[in-house]
Amino acid sequence: MDHLNSSQIPSNQSDNSSVFTKQVLPPLYCIVFAVGLSLNAAAAWIFFRVPGDAGLVVYLKNMAVADLFMLSTFPFKLAADLGFGGWHLPLIICRYTAVLFYFSMYVGILFIGFISLERYMKVIHHTPSSISLSSGRSRLGGVSWLHLMQNAAFARVLAFLTWGLLLLSNLPNVLLTSLPADQQTAFSCMKLKTPLGVQWHKMSTIFNVSLFWVTLLLVAFCYTSISRHMYKSYRRVRRDNNDVCRKSNRSIFSILAVFFICFVPYHVCRIPYTLSQMPTAGFSLDARFLLFQIKEGTIFLSALNVCLNPIIYFLMCRTFRESLLRKLSGRRRRRSLTTGQSSTNI
Template sequence: MENNNSAKMMNNTDSESFFIAQVLPPLYIIIFIVGICLNAVAAWIFFRVPADSGLVVYLKNMVVADLLMLFSIPFRVANYFGFNSWYLEMIKCRYTAVLFYFSMYVGIFFIGLISLERYVKVVYLAPSSSTITSSCATFVLAVLTWSLLFLCCSPNSILTNWPANSHNFTKCIQLKTPLGKQWHQATSLFTWSLFWLTLIVVAFSYTFIARQVYKTYRCMRRDSREVYRNSNRNIFSILGVFCICFVPFHVCRIPYTMSQVSPKHFSQDSKFWLHQIKEGTLFLSAMNVCLDPLVYFLMCGTFRKSLIRKLSGRKKRKPLSTDLSLSKM
């Protein structure tokens, strides 16, 4: 019986070594390189556009959130490669892992705000409604978003202690104070709930936007119905990216957190597989830093035109408009 258990644990260790130490690091390196290139271009364009509408304010904040997440990825890769440095591990546990989750949920929240902004403008307001008041209101919402999530996530860094030596911890949860473990559990539940609420808001908003677009274009000429098809493509692409990147991780996050906070209630095998699933689905969440710029490039006509104008070296460029067309998403 003991031999079987030992063999099982050895197989688990080998599987973890292959998946986490060999499969994930190259994949993270790829999304880091691609994400840096795409987000640098996105920032280059967006931060030359005046923040005269809610959509532009939210998109600029999403670019910042993606860049922050990208900054944390090299530390995660170093940890996966197994560099035997307790100092590097501590930096990851106390700072860069917190930064990773913080920036991820900032981006998720802004996706929800963008969907609400599009819903209000498409369903209730005229296409020309873009006032300084709405821009100021979205700026306030952006500040509140960063502040709320910073207050939520930063204690996870503060309530993590430095180890006395390099042999007294194997997981980040072991470095947390008793209050830190409770805060970690509460934060996980709060951000988990925030995600599912955001998903409901996004699905609700784009469902009614699609309905409104259909009403607008169903009686128009046949050649105009291409706009309707393009709008539906954009809506389902956004929902697809959101679900592929974030839903799998949030399905397994609460069970994984519970296995850390209350390990006595989980077997070694279940804790092992929850860890594998969590790391794999977390990689899908990190892929969002590459897919966000692709959403800007492929689905935002004015963004794409602005990029072409900048690359072609035109001296006179028009500002990025933010009308109601779903192609502007």
């Protein structure tokens, strides 16, 4: 996949490092890693205790797993950006962790699309989440396959297919980054790829980016429809339910905000950046340098989703929210009891 690190490059090669990539981004990644790890560890701890009896819960659980995979790549990038590991660490990034980063990102993007569909069916068509697979197949005139997005069993099958599809698409980027590496070639991922690897890299990039744009259209359609439906309902009912509408808006549109903040900027620049990596593209050194800086900045926004996704879990999943608040209140109660006993013993 795209070259993630901007570590030092031998003097006889083009150096894309800058104050931005060497001094600004590493501290920001440290903060995102620390915050994201603590939030996602807490989210995973709660989710593994929450029964996956609804499609939404299944999708959110898979998003949490994808975030943990993405977080596991951050230490490698940080170490390379800070100049540790010589040329061996960029080699590991090119062959393994960069692929894992993008694999995790696109898994998360697809699950955002699935959540959007699930919310669309629940809000627009008022379908119960307990629809069975058999009823979804039998009632051809009633329940469509979209209604199955709320079914937990269907969601698990869809999750399995999603992980499998993206694994098949991205795993060859590991296997075909197999040319011998040395101090001259380890800092350029494209120089480590076989001729087939270069072509697969290009095709998998187009495939992943296409998945993103399809998901973007899907998300825009779902939340535009939800917004119109909620507005019409509010005008029709005209009840004093401002607080209810406000809470619904926060929970539903939080995922839309995360999607546009984290993923849209990167995908606007990804195609020209990927083309600039090709030996025959004819980009000037200045153009490659500029595209690299833009790519590094926008990929940081993509990485920021590991901190924002737990907010989605809290706002969208009532079971998750109740479990978290119950744990926090229980801990606060135990702390107050301990403090009370200590003051009594004085």
